[in-house]
Amino acid sequence: MKTDIEIAQEAKMIHIREVAEKLDIVEEDLEYYGKYKAKLTDGLWEKVKDNPDGKLVLVTAINPTPAGEGKTTTTVGLGEALGRMGKKSAIALREPSLGPCFGIKGGAAGGGYAQVVPMEDLNLHFTGDFHAITSANNLLAAMLDNHIKQGNVLQIDTNQVVWKRCVDMNDRVLRNIVVGLGRSQDGVVREDHFIISVASEIMAILCLAENMKDLKERLSKIIVAYNYDGEPVTAGQLNAVGSMAALLKDAIKPNLIQTVENTPALIHGGPFANIAHGCNSVRATKTALKLADYVVTEAGFGADLGAEKFLDIKCRMAGLKPDAVVLVATVRALKYNGGVAKENLNEENLEALKKGIVNLEKHIENIAKYQVPCVVTLNRFVSDSDSELAFVKEFCENRGCEFALSEVWEKGGEGGTILAEKVLETLEKKESHFAPIYDEKLPITEKIETIAKEIYGAAEVTYSPAAMQAIERLEKLGYGKTPVCMAKNQYSLSDDPKKLGRPTDFTVNIREVYVSAGAGFVVAITGTVMTMPGLPLHPAAERIDVDDNGRITGLS
Numbered sequence: 001m002k003t004d005i006e007i008a009q010e011a012k013m014i015h016i017r018e019v020a021e022k023l024d025i026v027e028e029d030l031e032y033y034g035k036y037k038a039k040l041t042d043g044l045w046e047k048v049k050d051n052p053d054g055k056l057v058l059v060t061a062i063n064p065t066p067a068g069e070g071k072t073t074t075t076v077g078l079g080e081a082l083g084r085m086g087k088k089s090a091i092a093l094r095e096p097s098l099g100p101c102f103g104i105k106g107g108a109a110g111g112g113y114a115q116v117v118p119m120e121d122l123n124l125h126f127t128g129d130f131h132a133i134t135s136a137n138n139l140l141a142a143m144l145d146n147h148i149k150q151g152n153v154l155q156i157d158t159n160q161v162v163w164k165r166c167v168d169m170n171d172r173v174l175r176n177i178v179v180g181l182g183r184s185q186d187g188v189v190r191e192d193h194f195i196i197s198v199a200s201e202i203m204a205i206l207c208l209a210e211n212m213k214d215l216k217e218r219l220s221k222i223i224v225a226y227n228y229d230g231e232p233v234t235a236g237q238l239n240a241v242g243s244m245a246a247l248l249k250d251a252i253k254p255n256l257i258q259t260v261e262n263t264p265a266l267i268h269g270g271p272f273a274n275i276a277h278g279c280n281s282v283r284a285t286k287t288a289l290k291l292a293d294y295v296v297t298e299a300g301f302g303a304d305l306g307a308e309k310f311l312d313i314k315c316r317m318a319g320l321k322p323d324a325v326v327l328v329a330t331v332r333a334l335k336y337n338g339g340v341a342k343e344n345l346n347e348e349n350l351e352a353l354k355k356g357i358v359n360l361e362k363h364i365e366n367i368a369k370y371q372v373p374c375v376v377t378l379n380r381f382v383s384d385s386d387s388e389l390a391f392v393k394e395f396c397e398n399r400g401c402e403f404a405l406s407e408v409w410e411k412g413g414e415g416g417t418i419l420a421e422k423v424l425e426t427l428e429k430k431e432s433h434f435a436p437i438y439d440e441k442l443p444i445t446e447k448i449e450t451i452a453k454e455i456y457g458a459a460e461v462t463y464s465p466a467a468m469q470a471i472e473r474l475e476k477l478g479y480g481k482t483p484v485c486m487a488k489n490q491y492s493l494s495d496d497p498k499k500l501g502r503p504t505d506f507t508v509n510i511r512e513v514y515v516s517a518g519a520g521f522v523v524a525i526t527g528t529v530m531t532m533p534g535l536p537l538h539p540a541a542e543r544i545d546v547d548d549n550g551r552i553t554g555l556s
Helices: 004-010 016-021 042-048 071-084 098-102 119-123 129-149 201-208 212-221 241-248 282-291 303-318 331-337 350-356 358-369 386-397 408-429 444-456 465-476
Strands: 030-032 038-040 055-061 089-093 114-117 156-161 165-167 177-179 190-192 194-196 223-227 232-234 255-259 264-267 294-298 324-329 374-379 402-406 460-463 484-487 507-516 521-526
Touching: 004 114, 004 119, 016 030, 016 255, 042 282, 055 071, 055 303, 055 358, 055 408, 071 089, 071 114, 071 255, 071 294, 071 324, 071 374, 071 402, 071 408, 089 282, 114 119, 114 408, 129 156, 129 165, 129 201, 129 223, 129 241, 156 190, 201 212, 201 241, 201 303, 212 241, 264 282, 282 294, 282 303, 303 324, 303 358, 303 444, 303 484, 324 331, 324 358, 324 408, 331 350, 331 358, 331 386, 350 358, 350 386, 358 374, 358 386, 358 444, 374 386, 374 408, 386 402, 402 408, 444 460, 444 465, 444 484, 444 507, 444 521, 460 465, 465 507
Parallel strands: 055 294, 055 324, 089 264, 089 294, 165 194, 324 374, 374 402, 460 507, 484 521
Antiparallel strands: 030 038, 038 255, 114 255, 156 223, 177 190, 223 232, 255 264, 507 521
16 A cells, blocks of 8 residues: 555646646746745735635544544545536645654645645645744744843843744753853843744734734734733834744745645645644635635644634634534544554444544534534545444434545545535535634633533633733733633543543643734643643654655655
């Protein structure tokens, strides 16, 4: 069986100009990055902004497991299937971070015959967007420390610096550091921290900004520290906005590539869903909706994270209204949630399936709370028995969900035709009445508790003293009437990754709260989730290589 990278390297790509033609994009609206990648110009939006919107389909999933679910693969395969059926379709995805590429999760290009290409480029440096975000983030950090060193006119309290440096790599030793050591001219000694670039507020801002004007306004609002009077100090006060925007002027433009079946794919931005808002950029999604009749997008990890943030943050801020949701699961993952060890997942086990399917049930219920029609799809594996497939189908249909099997990894768009037909039928027959699940004007604690209780199923929420103090401070400063971005582990509905299935009677603990004023939301960190991941015992980096002909191997 061929690997993902082998399939990607054998794909017959067409020139990106031809891909663009499928969406009626002319050459003058492309900025080429070689033959197979391009950025879309700012002028394109001006040409298409008055076009009617196509249908927006969100692909999400159950909580991820080591067995894999194939959310991005399904997104790509569904877009390919719609294209095969003669529909004008486009895919809107996030860019992968180098952290998981070299860590444990792998890349984010999809898989098998349902992936975007050039896969190696996408999973590595792509068009340099993440480098630009990292540079802008660290420029602001450098200007902050320089201001403190050069007299500290803004009276910044060095014990209340909240802006962190970032790097697009899993590097746990950088989580907590000391800067300014050495001679007096080397700066002021203070404790500092690193986060992964995809957790940077600048990533969130880039993905939510409508245009350069909006981007600069958001950058100016970034809170970098507090002064001795407890007042926020912003990037605007440090006069850093212009230079940061200069670094981001190309990164704000969406990227266009293709799938292995040459379906157009707009790839832009990449915030993690467990520590950020987990969606591709508003610009990419809105542009795709003006160019295609059907846009398939995805939100990271399970529906409790990515979908919740897509619906409560991105759609609210951008005025987007999803027409349908595709919820991805596998029999193997459901059995894992039912207590079966990974090495035994190939064996038929209806009892474990019945026990673990409650995870899927909770996600179905959650999507219904947003009043958006739902289609459940199973990524089919050869080990799935007919009895197991029939049980899941009946389970979903009894709950008012359409159901379809998917074989897009093996067959590409052809393997997604049944799913595409179900999605089209749902779009035609079921109307979306999308609405967020909370009013953003509610107090911060009420918004947190709505998400924890309604989406996660928690019995109660507790707060560390520091978190409560931060909430009181933010509301006093006027930052309380914004959406909440929950930072939570992805493996469980709870904040404990070991509680699989559908845990009940659990408590969610909020240990830290801060505002991303430029992005426009408050972040609540639960449990032990980290904004700088670490590498596993045997990272994927150990398997990646380049042969004498420059061909990359081992990337997944």
